[in-house]
Amino acid sequence: MRTKPTTYRFWNQQQKIAPYLFIAPFYILFVVFMGFPLISSLVMSLYEMRGFQSRIFVGIGNFTDLFGDPIFWKSLKNTAYFAVGTLTLQLPIALLLAILLNSKYVRGKNILRLAFFAPVLVAGVFVAIIFNLVYDERSGLVNNEFLVLGKQIGWLNEENYVMPAVILTGVWQWAGFNMIYFLAGLQGIRQELYEAAAVDGANWWQAFLHITLPSLRPVIAFVFVVSMIGSLQLFDLPYILTNGGEPADAGSTIVMYLYKNGFQFMRLGYAATIGWVLFFIIAIISIVQLRLLGIFRDE
Amino acid sequence: MFRLPIDAEAFPLGKGPMVMLVLFLVSTLFIFGRTEQEGESLEFWIFANTHYEEYQARVPIFEAQNPGVNVHLINFGNTMHDKLLASMLSNFGAPDLVEVEITSIGRFLKGAIDEVGFVDLRPRLESEGWMEKLVVSRFTPWSYRGRIFGIPHDLHPVVLLYRDDLFKAAGVEMTEVETWDDFIAAGKKATRDLDDDGEIDQYAIVLDRRTESDYFSLLLQQGGGFFDEEGNVIIDSELAIETLEFFTALFNEHEIATPVYGTWHGDPSNFAAMQDGKILSILAPDWYVGILKSQVPQMAGKWKAIPMPAWHPGGRRTTTRGGTMIGMTKQSRNPDRAWELLKFTYFDRSGLVNRYETTRIIPPLKSAWDAPIFKEPDTYLGGQPLGDLFIQLAPDLPPRYQNPYWSEGADLLNDAIFAAVTEKQTPREALTDLAEKVRALIAKDQGRWGEL
Incomplete structure (x- = not known):
């Protein structure tokens, strides 16, 4: 018996x-540190x-200003570029690494x-x-050891190369992290499925296409959405790498x-507007992504 | 066996929740039950590590001289300015004294002048006669609309630091250089392809084309600026355009300048290029010499310094770059004691001599300049007394007028310089566009809330 009967009403x-x-502590903290802000x-x-100390009401003025602000559009374009680069380059690399590390032919898996x-x-x-x-x-x-193109690429000095440099750095930093998710997903796939496919004469590619990928769907959806949100919130890497977005805002991101x-x-109203626009962008993209990947579909 | 004085099982929901409640009560008592230290307390925020070392040694001396005063010196590093902004916005938690960096102060001057979070120090400075004792032009970065919101930590005069050995090898005696025309002539001799592979191996000067640092230093040397004393935008003046034309010509026409290696002059790649002899000179403020000494000590004896080349014979031979101020916030509960600490850290001769020893920073207090240390030969510069050179140049420092729109302006100026040097725009187009943008920004704000 956990409590003794008592006559007190309380x-x-x-x-x-x-x-x-x-459960109150969570809600109190949520209201104070999330809801109110x-x-x-x-x-x-x-x-x-x-x-x-004082402020002035501008209605939707900040939003109309933002949509006519070329640096905002440039930052949005750079951020989208990074997000696309992450999804098309980093995640396939992460998946490939996970498959290699899941293979029985690879040695020294823990070290790798x-x-x-x-x-x-x-x-x-x-x-x-x-x-x-x-x-x-x-x-x-990079220019001196890896590239023998006969051209010194100004990775951080030429506008066209700044975002690719940031994307490649992102791959180096985050591919291994996403690999862990994929690896966990791969290890959860039942071996009998592959054995049954092998009996039916399926080759490696067919097994990958019809067993591995469909089984990984929830993991892929999760990694896609989390990577996309992380990409859209990109800040510290390009901020330091490009010294605040230079040259010519080529490394500027929304955040x-x-x-x-x-x-x-000190334009806090404008900054809050950028924050809300970013929130809606992330919300819409995440919903579309989850729908496309069938996460809302009933099994 | 130890027994709890109460029946834990009788507590609602059992023993676990009781333990949680006890921990909650104990920690609450611990947090709110702490007594404030006795006596007066002063909080002093800074952002520079080198200053932290200096003040850490100075604060105990101040506390010993002022029994009962506790100074909390906090070094927040690069995040300090953001914390200060938040504390001023919330009108809570700001320190008594704070150091602010020159490119960050503008944002604190936004809005009505009475709403600025710093105390106007002009009355104290004037009543105690400090104005005459300091370099007056150095108050301009920290003043706005006639009020002085900070006291300069430094002067940051700029000299031309050069590789004497390599210029001499190219047949150039740099001590004979007096004007920028002389420098271009010297630079053309010294910028060379040493191994005949068709690529230049050493450039006469390294300049930053991605940010305003070098261009703006040259513009200040000319007597120009981004804003004038009244706050008007003057970055599209003929002087500013001529200066940018000159700056871009050093890269594109005379081909004697190379862009900074890495992202700024303090980048390790830039230091590596210096050591490899790829860079023969650099515009160096006093603090930069301090950085070189700590980052590339192996280059001791290879550098020498001359005053900057002048724009015209007999013209100004220096400029200024960078800076820090100390300000007192309006939230200070003890402004008189804070003022004493301020004077102790900024106007004390022995402290300023110590500052030069560790950071090579020349103080704005003129009476400190006759200290023997400034005349001492500098081994890093092959025995040249660098302090003496800086002090000779100090009275000629150009003013740099501060403005609340500096941050926005500087951000756009970076883009304009890059566009001009990479020939996407002419210097005139780049600066005219820039000035229009900044004027539009100011006009928009004034349209919203009127003149401030």
Whole structure:
């Protein structure tokens, strides 16, 4: 028996009240640190700060300004470029690594798993500093050791190469992390399915297409959505790697532009507007992605 | 055996929740039951590691001289300015004293002048006679609309640091260079393809074409700026356009300048290029010499310094780059004591001499300049007394007028410089576009809330 009967009314009621009390800390923290700031930032997006203490109501003025702001569109384009690069380059590489590490023919799996996973343990700032050296146009490792193209590529100095440099750095840092998800998914597929397919004469590719991929669907959906959200929120890597988006905003992302407006330009209303536009972009893309991958479908 | 004084099983939902409740109560008591340290307390925020080392040694001396005063010195690093902004916005939690970096101060000046979160220090400076004792032009970055919101930590005069050995090898005596025309002539001799492979191996100067740092230094040397004293945008003035034309010509026409290796002058790749002899000179403020000493000590003896080449014979031979101020926030509960600490850290001669020893930073307090240390030969510069050179140049520093729109302006100026150097736009087009954008931004704000 967990409680003793008592004559006090409170103790009689506590069975009903206690569960709410126990879940209350989460809701109190949520309201204070999430709910209130969310509503407050929505309100803020309708205002513009006038110095530190006063503000002025501008209605949807911040939203109309934003849609006519070329740097916002450039930042959006760069962010989308990174997201597409991540999904088309990083995730296939992560899946490939997972398949290799899941293969019975590969030796030293633990060491390889650690090696591929290790980059994610390095803070983004250090990654950016290291890759600054790696990408240097004239003395960097990439131009001097790997590329024999007869052309020194200005990875961080030429506008067209800045985002590819950021994407490749992202691959180095995050492919191993996503590989772990895929590996977990692969290890959850029942071996009997492959054995049955082999008996039926299926080759490796057919087994991959008809067993591996469909079985991995929930994992792929999860990794896709999480990677997409992470990509759209990209900030620290390009901020350090490109010294705040230089040259000519070629490395600017939405969150970087939000940060600059909020903290460097003291345009908090405008920054809140960028935040809300980003929220809607992420929400719409995530819903579309999940629908396309059939996550909402009844099995 | 130890027994709890109460029956834990009788507690609603049992022993576990009781333990949680006890822990909650104990931690609450611990958090809220702490007594404040006795005596007065001052909080001092900074962002620079080198300053932290200096003040860490100075604070105990101040505390010893002022019994009962506790100074909380906090180094927040690069995040400090954002924390300060948040504390000023919420009107809660700001320190008594704070150091602010020159490119960050503009955002704190937005809005009505009475809403600025810093105390106007002009009355204290004037009543105690400090203005005459400091380099007056150095107050411009920290002043706005006649009020002084900060006291300069430094002067940051700029010299031309050059590789004497390599210029001499090219037949150039740099001490004879007086104007930028002389420098171009010297630079053309020194910029060379040493192994005849068709590629230039050493450039006369390294310049940053991605950010405003070098261009803006040159513009200030000319007596120009982004904003004038009244806050008007003057970045499309003929002076500014001429300066950008000159800057781009160093790369594209005279071909004696190379873009900075990496993303800025302090990048390890840039230091590597210096060591490899690919870079023969650089525009160097005092703090940059300090960085070179700590980052590439192996280059000791290879550098020498001359005053910057002038735009015209007899013209200004220096400029200024970078800077830090100390300000007192309006949230300070003890402004008089804070003012004493401020004076102790910024106006104390022995402290300023110590500052030069560790960071090579020349102080704005003129009475400190006759200290013997500034005349001492500098081994890093092959025995040249660098402090003396900086001090000779210090009285001629150009003013740099501060403006709330500096951050937005500088961000766009970076793009304009890059566009001009990479010949996407002419210098005139780039700066005219830039000035129009910044004027439109200001006009829009003024349209919303009127003149401030």
